[in-house]
Every structure is written in C-alpha cells, then in structure tokens.
Amino acid sequence: MLHGMRLGALGLATLLACGCSSVGSSAVRTGGASMPAYSGPVGVYAATVPTQGTELGVVEVHAVNSEGVLETLVPLFVKRVAQLGGNAAIIDGVRAHFEIVAHPYTETFTYPCGWGAMCIGTRVYAVNDEVMVVTVRGRAWSTPGSVR
C-alpha cells in the first residue's frame, strides 16, 4: 500500500516536472525542391497565396484546450515552415474537433460513524470532459523577392 502511494507520488512528480504540453507538430517535405533551413522573417498568408514560388512541404501543428490558440500554434507553424527552408507560411485552415474523455474523479467526504466519531470516506467515479483539439494545417513555400 505504502509502496503504491510512493509510486503514485513519484508519477505525479514526474508529470509535474515534465510539464506534459499538448502541443505537437509535423512537417513533411514534398516534391523535389530541397532547401536549407531559413533563418529570416517568414510571411504568413491565410487568405491569399503568392503566385510565384515553390512549395516545399506541408506542415501541421496542434494542441489541446487552452494551448490550442493562435498565439501558441502559429509561431510553431512558422518555425516548422522555416525548418523546411520556407519564407512563406500558407495557412490552409484552422480546425477544431472535440472528443469526450472520461477520467476518474476522487471525492473525499466525512460522515458521523457512531459514538461522536467522524469517519472519512472516499469515492471514485468517472467524469466526462470535452477536449478540444485545434489543428493548423498549411504549406511551406519559398517565394522570390523576399528578404532571402
């Protein structure tokens, strides 16, 4: 029992230490063009696209709930575009999907248990939470005429 509690505490400490961010990303190089990583400023396009340029790859970034916001996701998207060698980040869409996730919820309560004593009870039950996963998808482009 004590051993189990120690293990649980260790697990919780590890969880807190690592932070466990929900932010994730992918970048896939496409086509034949291969460029070194780009270190300059990257232009962001969400409603227009440059007519000149080369597509270097596709990029996706995602996060859950409070981390799934533009302020978190777009800088990472831009970073992944630059890693592919792109100087233009074209956002094709920002979408969310929702999932219902059940997790155990522990509740402690007290109750009188005779001779003026109070007892403590614990009950565990499942709680359903809605999780929002926000995804930004788009492409990395290399365009002429920028500060490259």
Added chain:
Amino acid sequence: MVDAGERAVSRAARSLALAALGLAGLTGCGHVEIHELVLRTPGAPSPQAEIYFVGRQPERPYYEVALLQGIGFGDDANMQDVTHALAGRAAGLGCDALVRVHVDQGWARAHAFGVCVRWSPVASPAARPPLVPPAAPAPGPAPAPPAQDESL
C-alpha cells in the same frame, strides 16, 4: 450511517447547483474568448465587417490584417455567438470583412476561425501596407509584400 452522510453531501451539492443555476440565470452563463494574430497595423475601427464563410469570397481584392480565433463557452457555444464575436473584433481592428470563416461545434464549446481583411484599392500588392512580423522564428526586417497575390 454512510447513507446519511451521502444524503447530506447530496443536499449540499443540490443547493450549490441551484445557486449556480440562479446565478447563471441572472448573469448569462457564457462567453466568447477571442485570440488574434495581427499581421498588419490595424486601422481605425470600421462600422461593420462583412462575413464570408469558407466557400464564398468577396468580389473585390483584399489583403490580410489579422487572424482571429473565437472559442465560445456555455450559452455562447454556438455558431451565431462566436461568428458575431469574431466579426465584432474584426470591425474593431478596422477590417472591412472577415473571410474564410469556419466554425466547429462541440458539446459545450464552439470554435471559430476567420481572417480579418481590408479592401485593397487595387489588386497590386504595392497598395498594401507592409507586413508586421507576426511570429518570425528569427529577428529580422519584415518581409516585403509578395510580388503578386491572388485570392484563394
């Protein structure tokens, strides 16, 4: 004995729930959280921003000013409230329209995304103000506007 305790907890929970319900009825239990990424310096607020959902485009040229994201909670977790909140913010940023609007509906939340744009006097990018570096991975001057853009 446990039953009595549980009944007491249940009574307390019911009272709390009723109080929360009453408070919700008085205050309106919902809000929309707006997140934005400004690409160009916003202008003076405009009276209204036209709304264009994905699949429909304005018939005039435009340029991007900001990316807007709205998350509706509670009573505001619906397409109408999140879209109007985004359009209101777009007008506040001086945008003429909100384009490429898309709404995803959850059970207790709604998510909306749109691009806040201003009409471009001509299709030429020279008429557009320069980009504000939004989230450059490395410091440097703002990129020049692209040679020529076309609407998606």
